[in-house]
Amino acid sequence: MILKKKNPILRTRLPTLPPAARSRVALGLTAAAALGRFELQQCSDCGAVQYPPREACGSCLSTQLLWKQQSGRGELLAATVLHHSNDLFFRERLPWRLGLIKLESGPTVVAHLHGAVPAAPAPVRVAARLDRAGQAVLVALPDKETTDMADDRQLREFTCDPKLRKLLVTDGKTAVGQALVKALAAAGAHLIWVGYAEPWKKFAGFEELKALPQVTLVPLDVTDSKNVRELAAEIGGKVDILVNNAECHRTFGIGNRQGVETARAEMDVNYFGLLRLAQEFGPAMRSRGADGLASAVAWVNLLSIYALANFPPHGTFSASKAAAQSLAQCLRAEMRPAGVRVVNVYPGPIDDEWNQLLLPPKVAPAALAAAIVKALREGVEDVYPGDVAQEWLERWRDNPKALERELSS
Amino acid sequence: MSALSLFTQAFAAGKIRVVDLTQTLSPEFPHISLPPEMGQAWPFRIEEVSRYDERGPAWYWNNFSCGEHTGTHFDAPIHWVSGKDLPHNATDSIPPERFIGPAFVLDCSKESSEDADFLLTVDWIETWEKKHGRIAPRAWVLMRTDWSKRKDPAEYQNYDDEGQHTPGPDVDAVRFLVDERDVLGFGTESIGTDAGQAYHLRPPYPCHYFMHGAGRYGLQCLTNLDQLPPTGAVVVAAPLKIRNGSGSPLRAIALVESP
Numbered sequence: 001m002i003l004k005k006k007n008p009i010l011r012t013r014l015p016t017l018p019p020a021a022r023s024r025v026a027l028g029l030t031a032a033a034a035l036g037r038f039e040l041q042q043c044s045d046c047g048a049v050q051y052p053p054r055e056a057c058g059s060c061l062s063t064q065l066l067w068k069q070q071s072g073r074g075e076l077l078a079a080t081v082l083h084h085s086n087d088l089f090f091r092e093r094l095p096w097r098l099g100l101i102k103l104e105s106g107p108t109v110v111a112h113l114h115g116a117v118p119a120a121p122a123p124v125r126v127a128a129r130l131d132r133a134g135q136a137v138l139v140a141l142p143d144k145e146t147t148d149m150a151d152d153r154q155l156r157e158f159t160c161d162p163k164l165r166k167l168l169v170t171d172g173k174t175a176v177g178q179a180l181v182k183a184l185a186a187a188g189a190h191l192i193w194v195g196y197a198e199p200w201k202k203f204a205g206f207e208e209l210k211a212l213p214q215v216t217l218v219p220l221d222v223t224d225s226k227n228v229r230e231l232a233a234e235i236g237g238k239v240d241i242l243v244n245n246a247e248c249h250r251t252f253g254i255g256n257r258q259g260v261e262t263a264r265a266e267m268d269v270n271y272f273g274l275l276r277l278a279q280e281f282g283p284a285m286r287s288r289g290a291d292g293l294a295s296a297v298a299w300v301n302l303l304s305i306y307a308l309a310n311f312p313p314h315g316t317f318s319a320s321k322a323a324a325q326s327l328a329q330c331l332r333a334e335m336r337p338a339g340v341r342v343v344n345v346y347p348g349p350i351d352d353e354w355n356q357l358l359l360p361p362k363v364a365p366a367a368l369a370a371a372i373v374k375a376l377r378e379g380v381e382d383v384y385p386g387d388v389a390q391e392w393l394e395r396w397r398d399n400p401k402a403l404e405r406e407l408s409s
Numbered sequence: 410m411s412a413l414s415l416f417t418q419a420f421a422a423g424k425i426r427v428v429d430l431t432q433t434l435s436p437e438f439p440h441i442s443l444p445p446e447m448g449q450a451w452p453f454r455i456e457e458v459s460r461y462d463e464r465g466p467a468w469y470w471n472n473f474s475c476g477e478h479t480g481t482h483f484d485a486p487i488h489w490v491s492g493k494d495l496p497h498n499a500t501d502s503i504p505p506e507r508f509i510g511p512a513f514v515l516d517c518s519k520e521s522s523e524d525a526d527f528l529l530t531v532d533w534i535e536t537w538e539k540k541h542g543r544i545a546p547r548a549w550v551l552m553r554t555d556w557s558k559r560k561d562p563a564e565y566q567n568y569d570d571e572g573q574h575t576p577g578p579d580v581d582a583v584r585f586l587v588d589e590r591d592v593l594g595f596g597t598e599s600i601g602t603d604a605g606q607a608y609h610l611r612p613p614y615p616c617h618y619f620m621h622g623a624g625r626y627g628l629q630c631l632t633n634l635d636q637l638p639p640t641g642a643v644v645v646a647a648p649l650k651i652r653n654g655s656g657s658p659l660r661a662i663a664l665v666e667s668p
Contacts (some may be wrong), residue, residue: 201566225457227437
């Protein structure tokens with residue numbers, strides 16, 4: 001895949017979205033796809049797996065339907081190429097390949113077809129992916145991984161692949177920031193702007209970052225509105241993926257820190273920092289949602305699993321992350337008309353300075369960075385990297401009140 | 410003729426020049442850094458309230474926030490533990506006549522350019538006095554280092570692996586200025602009245618410890634000290650009247666007689 005330079009005097013087309021309407025029950029498919037999972041309804045009474053999602057079982061009319069993870073294995077029965085569409089999104093992307101797939105689990109589905117899927121009959125793997133409207137669609141991928149599979153023109157419409165894209169990582173001072181920059185560079189990012197606050201303080205890893213050919217270091221302090229505004233004016237029109245990893249993490253609850261200053265500093269970075277970035281970088285990114293192969297495509301927020309339920313030993317940090325999560329939902333709604341995906345990352349404790357006293361397992365910065373790159377490549381919207389995050393997520397989904405009690409004991 | 414009439418006449422006739430000793434308050438100006446687990450002073454931040462727009466159609470204004478020790482600022486005795494129980498030790502209780510005083514400007518710019526860790530000594534001060542005269546009681550002693558000419562924040566802060574390297578007074582010099590010269594306070598161009606490495610002196614941060622312990626004041630992040638004569642200038646440095654405040658950003662100026 002080769003990216004032609006953009007002719008700066010041509011009009012940038014406005015973003016359009018694929019059809020977004022879904023029934024409430026069909027949003028079950030979206031909820032799973034947001035996590036990178038392919039789930040279909042399975043009848044608890046007769047065992048039938050069905051698609052599309054419905055209120056009742058198509059075989060036995062039972063309403064006892066559970067969403068179950070699917071392997072996606074199936075056989076392509078027939079393929080076709082769409083050459084005409086009255087839908088604004090698809091008519092700009094023609095021709096478009098579609099196929100009919102018989103899943104091993106039973107249903108026959110219509111899916112977008114990856115370019116490397118051979119002519120029917122052929123084995124395929126069906127996955128649920130979020131489209132630009134943020135809704136789940138089915139995509140049939142080749143049975144076996146092929147090289148440059150992610151470069152497929154159609155698949156790239158569903159993913160946020162950093163390859164060839166221009167990124168801003170808001171904090172290069174932290175171990176996570178530096179791991180992210182390295183992982184994104186390795187994933188083929190074209191350009192990476194890396195922010196660093198308090199430019200007078202040297203930081204470990206500065207020279208190493210500077211040496212990467214993709215990297216440009218830019219002073220950025222997300223607590224300084226003027227700084228954020230000026231950087232957005234300078235580069236905002238070119239950022240395809242913004243990764244906001246700027247974070248203030250202190251390890252206090254309510255009772256073991258006097259006053260509000262530490263909590264305020266956490267809010268200023270973790271919540272207001274996101275607000276400042278969203279106000280200044282959001283508009284330009286929204287205008288570039290359909291800017292060719294390297295369009296503005298994603299906004300990544302480094303949140304925390306503590307955003308779901310407060311971890312009292314890090315209580316004010318948890319609260320700031322919960323605030324950021326809520327704001328990220330607002331951002332998601334505001335970015336969706338442009339097809340820009342807001343990816344929320346909820347790691348468990350990261351193996352860094354501020355989690356020094358927590359016992360392992362802790363997420364290594366490199367593992368966290370790899371999870372974020374993977375999420376972008378697969379177009380996932382909510383990421384829970386690491387064992388602790390996965391376990392807490394399960395407990396939270398099962399019973400949020402129980403988790404609250406467990407964390408407070 | 411009254412003293413003030415003489416002053417205003419001389420001022421109107423251009424015989425008295427005003428030198429601005431103040432750095433511009435802006436988010437970019439370096440702020441003091443403490444270990445991250447400690448409480449932190451707010452850097453200067455500014456947010457627009459409205460600018461002739463839907464938030465306020467005919468007016469422009471901002472909200473700003475900062476710590477008491479931000480930008481060019483005044484240190485009150487209560488700032489340090491050694492001055493915590495003194496009378497009149499806070500920004501609202503210091504007698505206002507203390508906000509005006511003569512300035513003795515010690516030019517250490519050459520020494521500071523050669524050694525960022527330069528420490529002002531009693532010997533140095535006594536040599537200076539032989540040339541310029543004895544430092545008068547209740548006067549500001551301003552240490553000129555030309556540090557304010559370092560426009561790059563990294564050079565201004567001057568950090569390396571061992572922390573900050575900026576000039577300041579040594580322990581005996583501070584005691585000498587307080588005990589033998591009865592100064593009003595001590596002012597510097599760098600981010601503290603103490604040297605960057607003053608944590609390693611005994612006691613740590615002697616200028617804070619002894620000046621404030623004796624009810625004297627501090628001025629830091631001063632600029633334009635190179636425009637002041639060694640003696641003869643008058644400094645006007647009035648902090649905001651913050652109740653029980655430990656310090657305050659301020660507009661520090663100096664009056665200088667034109668030749």
